[in-house]
Amino acid sequence: MIRKPFYRGLVLCALAAFLAVPYGRAVAVPSFEPDPRPSRPPRVGKPILPTFQPTDIPASDAQAARFLTMATFGPTASDIALVRQIGYRAWIAQQLALPASLQRPYVESLDKAVQNPGQSDRMEAWFDNAVTAPDQLRQRIAWALSQILVVSDQFAGLNQDPIALAEYYDTLARDSAESIDAGGVRHAPNYYNLIYDVTLSPSMSNMLSYLRNKKGDTTKGTSPDENYAREVMQLFTIGLVLLNPDGSQKLDGSGQPIPTYAQAVVTAYARIFTGLSYTTGFGSNPANYQNWSAAEYAPLICYDTYHDFGAKTLVSYTGNYGGNSDALGVPANNSCMGDLQQGLAILVNHPNVAPFISKQLIQRFVTSNPTPAYVARVSAVFGRSGGNLSEVVSAILTDSEALTGAIPAQYAASYVFGKPREPLLKLTALWRYYHAAATTGLYTFSNPQGAYVQRPQGASSVFNYYSPSYQPPGEIADSGTLVGPEFQIINESTVATAANDLTSRSNAYVGNSGNKAETIAIDLSSLTAIANDPNALADQINHDLMYGSMSAAMKASLVKMITAIPASSAVGRAQAALQLTLVSPEFAIQK
């Protein structure tokens, strides 16, 4: 089996296939130039630094920390210094050249042969990587992708299969930047390869129930499962309605959005995704949640017996499903994997993918409401690079809107820069800056769901923890255009549960007599050393957690509080200042 198709060849082949299909015609050109497998030598471990650009060097710790808040799980003093030394782009290049820190080997070492292991060890691996992994940017991309291409331990028995979920997360991390597999084959981090790997992932096939999906059976009167067929379009590639490159909706003659697909397309893609199962046989179950065999985590293969080999009419890039439809398709008697590859290529080449995915990635890293110009710039990179995720994320993080936090004048009336911090990333920011660690060496936090409503790969549905278009009631909804996705999980109950957990984490400092071996303790020494000076203490926390953005009013409140706490209690002052910062409205919004 060819693990990955050679991209350019695939598209030509697919185009040839379209021409052979009687019911549709090929659109002229794919929406972006596909990215051939790179031919330059490996650069893993040998970062190639781009040309030095003076404007690329942050002017202050604050600027560097602000950038790192977007690009990592939280700034650290050493990362701030590094970015100030080498600049944004060199830092990004260095990061993406690092190999992906993986979860699976670690989870496997803990959970192999364990029956009913639950998710605790996978959580620990996630926190370990978030807090300590050197490849912070890759990990942050994987985290963003895990919220778009959602697999959750809430489904299909995955709650007892942490290794499968770890492998899935590793796939996202690997496909975020160029990777070289065990056989020495190089893989470009393009969106096609990502979707291809996701589609063949045992975790996703369980999550969206196309594992062992069979062609329709006229005797039994059954039809193929439509689950993945629908969500791969609605959520993973093209979305519901046609988009312009700037992310705005295309409208028809009567001002209405134009659906990207019809129910018939869902039915057709359901037939594409038939015949997939484990390498050990179509009906086999290497999982069984006890055997932990390698086959359980290997990419699925296609079984001809269960695949629907009929011709399939798929999507129209113009949304035209009428009598003279220009829908693309695959011919009858294609190969089983050929159907899958061409069907996915047709989706990934859809002009919607660049704005649809680019905008969501911007929302995960930088701002909830990117201007159309920002989306268009990133979309253009998506298209130009063949959906190269490394280049797309670089473009997102180095865009002028991201680096300045300023909305250009022509958009100022209807856009607001910034995003609610994801609740879980408040915790990682605290832990990273203050070197949180336990004497066990572990990051034992088995279920962050209760406090933060975010358990990695634990969303309540394939729709993630929140919707990218969520508009919280009140002035944001009233604006008609603004969104605030993370607000969907911030309510009167969870705002308190998150604050309370952060308060207890700020109380878990090195030297606290209540600490246990597994207590993840932060190092407050840099704060207690200056706690006799309330101004200096507030300034330092502003530097450490809020990249210098704290308002004078907030600082005044903190200083007043610190002053009211006896100077003899340096720890009490530092802890209280952290507690109030972590609950504050200013820290809650990343700008």
Add this chain to the structure above:
Amino acid sequence: MTMTFSRSRRLFLRDAVCSSLACATSSALMTQFGLVNSALAQGSCGSYGAVNDYKALICIFLLGGNDSWNTIIPSDANRYATYSTSRSGPAPTGMAIAQNTLLPINVLNAGAGETYGLHPNLSELARLFNGGNAACVTNVGTILQPTSKTQYQQPGYPLPPQLFSHSDQQSQWQYGQPKQNGTTGWGGLVADRLHVLNPGATIPMSISLSGQNRFQAGVSVQPYTISSSGPTSLAGYTGSTGTARITALSEMLAETYVDPLSRTYADKLGNAVDYYNSMTAALAQAPALTTKFPANNPIGAALAEIAKVISMRSMLNAKRQIFFISYGSFDTHANQLNDQPKLLQTVSDALGAFYDCTVNDLKIPQSVTTFTLSEFARTLNSNGDGTDHAWAGNQFVVGGAVQGQKIYGAPAASGRLFPDQTLNGPDCLSRGQMIPAVSCDQYGATLASWLGVQDCDIATIFPYASNFPTHNLGFLS
């Protein structure tokens, strides 16, 4: 813990008090954006006089699309045979529930020769139904106007956008208008009108046990989220330095923030603190419930908490309340015959206990109406291990005010109230996606009317309901 704040915060009603700086900046932003506050533009069609009685609506949203054609099943020989064939026959590959396992229900308005049974895991719902305290609304879904199969297939015929999509259909069911735009829900719009019936209340009329939701999002009234164990307090504000911390928090909450994102967060945090005090004070005095709620049942736990809140309605100055619970996933593309029975059992057991609680503890069964929503029902046709997204389905309503033991709706194209389940027959598409004969708005409007919304407000909240013969399906008295 009770926290006392120096500032006097409003205000779960944005239009009730607008003296704070936050309000001023909000208005400034709206002006800046060239927007009109829709709360002011919309208004009410008439004033609502004081009421002495109490009424509550409780929405249970079955997330993921419940296969409700396996909740109530035609059990007479002819129709069961059609049902079974359309469901691709019995287990393991078909979805038909065995005829001899159905729980018989006595449907007072069944047609000649028609009998019905409930899914074997709905024993409590069957008890409520046969006791006259539950009803079924059949073949209800998202449509804008009466829609036949021919019309559905006709290009350009007005249909709700994105049929069969979870997120869109969830929004449409909760909105009160099966279309895409807007951010409010009909429960929220009802609360916007009826909150005036709760003079002196210190917590919002809408309370969610499941966090943010479209259903309760109003223009001026927004839901207050508590958990099944009650409201959540902020910890870490006691001890010798507690006062200093509280002061700092109070100051931060009273601060004017320049951007709407910070204001929105500050608002939630402030509400969490403000409402906590009122709610905790009330719940502290709530008598213990004698009704035993089912264990390990999230809906039951949420309903038990709701019962406690209702028991303190006088102290909370609540005459009208709207509660929200969501539960699921009912998205049974796979493993349906294993997963759905457990889900249905959870719903049924919770509904049974809660109804009993309204009788035995609250003693106001006629004042509390519980109803289900779900974004769509599923294909009758099996995919071998489950079912896929479809359209119209069945919903259940429980309470002392329910004109129970009946099936409500409107005749489908086949002429039957309970539709013809023949695949690709007059009432459904090729895989048994049933075409709604009743709009989700008629269903919502019936519930809203019972709570006390005037007809002219019904017309505003459910603008498409007037496309149908009636906006009141008659299942509540």
